[in-house]
Amino acid sequence: MQMQLGDAGEGILNVLLVGRLDTPGVDSIETPLTAHLVPRGARAIVDLSQVAFLGSGGIRMFITIARALGRKGGKLVLYGAQPLVAEVLQTTSLNDIVPIRADATAAAAVARG
Amino acid sequence: MQPRRVEIRFPGTHEGFAQAFDELRQALDREALDAAARYDCELIFEEIVDNIVSHGAVGDRAPDVHVTLEHGGDSIVLTFDDDGVLFDPRGLPDPVPAKSLQEAKIGGFGLMLVRHAASSLDYVRTSEGRNRLTVKVRRRPGPGGTSVSPQPP
Numbered sequence: 149m150q151m152q153l154g155d156a157g158e159g160i161l162n163v164l165l166v167g168r169l170d171t172p173g174v175d176s177i178e179t180p181l182t183a184h185l186v187p188r189g190a191r192a193i194v195d196l197s198q199v200a201f202l203g204s205g206g207i208r209m210f211i212t213i214a215r216a217l218g219r220k221g222g223k224l225v226l227y228g229a230q231p232l233v234a235e236v237l238q239t240t241s242l243n244d245i246v247p248i249r250a251d252a253t254a255a256a257a258v259a260r261g
Numbered sequence: 262m263q264p265r266r267v268e269i270r271f272p273g274t275h276e277g278f279a280q281a282f283d284e285l286r287q288a289l290d291r292e293a294l295d296a297a298a299r300y301d302c303e304l305i306f307e308e309i310v311d312n313i314v315s316h317g318a319v320g321d322r323a324p325d326v327h328v329t330l331e332h333g334g335d336s337i338v339l340t341f342d343d344d345g346v347l348f349d350p351r352g353l354p355d356p357v358p359a360k361s362l363q364e365a366k367i368g369g370f371g372l373m374l375v376r377h378a379a380s381s382l383d384y385v386r387t388s389e390g391r392n393r394l395t396v397k398v399r400r401r402p403g404p405g406g407t408s409v410s411p412q413p414p
Contacts, residue, residue, distance in 0.1 A: 170282070170303075170307050171275075171278070171307065171311050172279055201300070201303060201304075201307075203304060203307045203308060203311075203371070203374065204308055204311075204371040204373075204374055205311070207367075207370045208367040208368070208370065211362070211365050211367050212367060214362055215362050215363060215365070218362055218363070232296065232297060232300045236304070236374060239373065239374060239377045240370045240373060240374065241358040241359075244358055244359065245359050245361065245362045245365050246362065
């Protein structure tokens with residue numbers, strides 16, 4: 149699992165995740181992702197277009213980070229999920245509590261608030 | 262089509278899990294599955310085995326896990342057999358959808374995803390004291406399965 153950070157403008161961080169968010173993938177990415185986002189209370193948009201697999205560990209990770217960011221005045225928005233990954237997001241109703249958008253432009257608009 | 266059967270046996274540890282998942286994926290590479298069926302097989306394996314590894318140990322002893330994949334025609338069946346702590350998932354409820362991020366629980370999604378990916382889920386505690394969970398993978402119409410777009414909150 150790999151992570152690439154970029155600037156989405158207006159103080160918003162773009163995070164590209166590449167790989168599989170299965171148990172080993174979450175184990176490898178959760179600590180560095182949390183460390184990059186939470187202490188600074190980041191407003192972050194997360195690009196899921198190159199995530200080939202998402203299981204319940206990834207759902208748990210996104211809830212945990214989004215909650216921690218919310219306490220610090222930050223925001224987490226997901227976007228670009230492939231159809232089968234998007235189906236997992238929908239099945240778990242994650243989209244009820246964490247904003248999920250189709251593309252970076254729409255995600256950044258939510259992150260800007 | 263002649264049914265094909267793949268058996269994977271491994272210790273219920275993180276290392277055993279990782280090696281077995283690689284074996285499963287190699288086995289799935291040999292099957293002519295559409296993308297959705299392949300994803301569902303991997304999702305069911307991930308969630309069930311992760312649960313066995315995380316909660317199935319009896320004292321310090323990791324469970325012995327035996328997974329069987331049977332594929333014939335339109336039917337894909339995964340059977341998980343382990344000698345860990347008794348665990349019958351059939352009666353467990355799905356998490357209640359959270360009204361807010363702060364109230365959201367972070368557990369219970371694994372079984373929810375398994376139920377979604379399965380057309381049936383059967384459990385027996387065998388006379389040898391093993392859990393045996395049989396999961397029939399759902400099959401969906403279309404070349405790549407369903408296409409689901411993210412919904413705005």
